[in-house]
Amino acid sequence: MGPAEPPPIRVPVGEGSPRWTSRTVRRRVLLVVHNATSAGRLLDLLPLFHDDFRVQLLVTSTGSSAFQSGIREIFAELELPVLPWEQALATRVDLAISASFGGELAGVQGQLSVISHGVGYTKRLGTPGSDGAEPTFGLSPEWLLADGRPFVDGFVLSHPEQLERLARTCAEAVPSAVLAGDPCFDRMLAARPYRDRFRRALGVRRRQRLVVLNSTWNPEGFFGSGGRDVLPGLLPRLAAELPADDYRLAAVLHPNIWHGHGPGQVRAWLDRARRGGLTLIDPVHGWRQALLAADLVLGDFGAVTYYSAALGTAVLLAADGREKLDPKAPLAEFVRRAPRLDPYAPLRPQVEGALDGHRPDPTPAGFVTSDPGRSAALLRRHFYALMDLPEPAAPASLEPLPLPPYDPPRPTAPLYVRTRVHGTDITIERSTEQPYDAAGTTHLAVHEDTRHPGDLETADVITRDGRPDDPRLGGPDLWTAEVLREHPHCAAAVYVTGPDACTVRTRDHGAFRLTAGAGADADPAAYASSLYAWLAHGGTVPPDGVTLRTRTAGGAHPVTVEAVTEPSERWPHSAVAEWADTEGAEPQPV
Structure with a gap:
């Protein structure tokens, strides 16, 4: 009752x-x-x-x-x-x-x-x-x-x-x-000029591509278990096969999914994906902005996927469900013709092929409304x-789509970082798993908030993000020193202080401030991994600093590296040795 x-x-x-x-x-x-x-x-x-x-x-x-x-x-x-x-x-x-x-x-x-x-x-x-x-x-x-x-x-x-x-x-x-x-x-059409703002609100970098997963409700949808139930296996593969600096992942789920199973349950089911960098979009207030920001939608037979196509966005269908549609409806014809995602084949070639070969089809937009x-x-x-009331004198209008809160990716899953060093150019690629055919040298970068504390004991680089004046962490200098003291295997501690800067402390080279240069727009943690690889390759930061170029997501990102401590002020190596003696572990020099 x-x-x-x-x-x-x-x-x-x-x-x-x-x-x-x-x-x-x-x-x-x-x-x-x-x-x-x-x-x-x-x-x-x-x-x-x-x-x-x-x-x-x-x-x-x-x-x-x-x-x-x-x-x-x-x-x-x-x-x-x-x-x-x-x-x-x-x-x-x-x-x-x-x-x-x-x-x-x-x-x-x-x-x-x-x-x-x-x-x-x-x-x-x-x-x-x-x-x-x-x-x-x-x-x-x-x-x-x-x-x-x-x-x-x-x-x-x-x-x-x-x-x-x-x-x-x-x-x-x-x-x-x-x-x-x-x-x-119409609200989406009016907001098209603000696409870049919506992308920045989601923390999408300039050369990143935003892939939005979309599902309608019911068992036949992408999220549903009534068909092939591909989503549970697909989510970890997306994070593993799509490099983190090349792609940004978000999900727009039908409100009936959220409110049928409960927002807490949805977040629980998608916890691993969220720790890998997936962002869940507000199903009432934020989904349209996400569609406008998207480069590719992995969707199904729902209205949101059709809206995406009407906006000219590339679409791959991960679920068909055409039997749920009126066969005479334009959406049914779209579902019959739209390209499919093969969930059992390698994902990156399919995603890149859909993006590179996309040519917007004007048909969906023509059937969404006859009076745009x-x-x-x-x-x-x-x-x-x-x-039976006269209209107000002022012109009728709709509310502009609001700019969503800043919601950058917050991956806490360990990342395998593959690097190749050529002078001061460092090519980098990061993902949650190590491809079997990966080229270059690999190190492991782990966020301090990883679900599994044991990951920190094998990490080469430990990261976290926070305000530089956060009293709980003590600021970048104190936190990085504590991390090296607590984790003998770790060779570099990285404190990300903003979207374009971080502090890095290494065991043998002191601490550095990294600042993105003109035209750079990548994750500061990627800059830090570039520095780590460059130092391991024999690089030395001169007294007046150095500019490295992090090559990722198809671009070169200049990063200024400046020492923030003199050799005499560095965290004493004797303290590292003393800690190692008490713990029975060798520190890892860079």
Whole structure:
């Protein structure tokens, strides 16, 4: 038995509400939420009612979705009056807007407009309790008729293609159909000029390529276990086969995955991948920015993968699922034609081939919306017409996509570092496993926060990142000295202080400050491994410093290396020997 429904609210609607309200409004607009997925699309629409003192916004949840998690958090963010569903059905409103057909929508007292929460209407899904072949969700009598009659006053479609399918499957609903574009896609189109900012927010370096893993919900999706269940084996191979400095990995998962299994469970399942550098993207507020930032999407038959193709991004399908789609939908045709990822073949050649051979196909963008950039004007006109209220004088607009918080990769898994030294040029490649045919000299770099402390005892280089004034760590000089003292095998300790600088302390050469030069844009930990390899190859830092060139991700990154201690001030080698004597281990000179 579920929790009892909360009591009815009393203001700004409810019994006796006029006594308590500060403003009298002319229209009430009710946002009807089925689950977190549909709520995300309703968030796109809120700016259409901004600054209109004639309108009171309300929100309710039908309670009809199996995915109830996440709704409360979205309501808290909205900070709108929340009506229990029974009160919502009993309250007269001027306009109700839903981004789903879940719940007793036919019982809403007021004009009802329904908008898609995906890329049109593409998937097969029967109504609760239905038997037989599943109809197309949103384009069939099962979803559009109540007692044999249409109950939706405004059925928003984004493209005439959807109207044609609607006419074939449920002609009774055609008179209520309205072509009004796609606000979700319009927000992405408007944010295209800020692609580089979104990439920097994810810590994507200039020459890195961002690979986004995307999955819709249900067993046939990329994340699901109903097909070949390739994801558990694919994740560690991506981190092993795609060099860390060449590629950045992120995942956009359907909200129903997050809220069906629980965010904590999703993070637990993907823990190893996250420690290898995978970033999980906010499924409500951050996924569009990630798509705009992406170079390649490993996806499936969901709307997000189709949006990626519509943006012109390279796509490889890791799951098919075409049997879940309306075969007449453009998404189904895209799935039939899109290139596939072979999860059992080497991954790097497939990824590089998809990127290098990609030629954007204009077809998906042409079917996402027939009115790109115009959804705000079209939707507001539609909503205000249903309310029989003149539109505000100001032009209709949507909220710009926000710049996400800075979220660089934070890999803590050990990295095998392959280097080749040619003078002051050091070619470097890092990955979580050592390829059998790897060229060059290899050393092991381990983050201090590794899950397995034993990794630190075999590490040649130990790293961590933090502010230079972090009192817990004591700053770069103290921390690096402590690491060398605590880990006799370690030859270099690296404290990354920012996106372009770090401090490195070695056993025989003292401590150095490394600073990226003009045009450099790689991980400072990679610079530190370059210095380690160069010193091991016989290099010596002169008193006035030296500039090394770290070659990775197809570019050369100049790095200034400056000594920060005189030989007499270095951490005493006798102390190293004394520690080694007590521990029975030999220090590893560089």
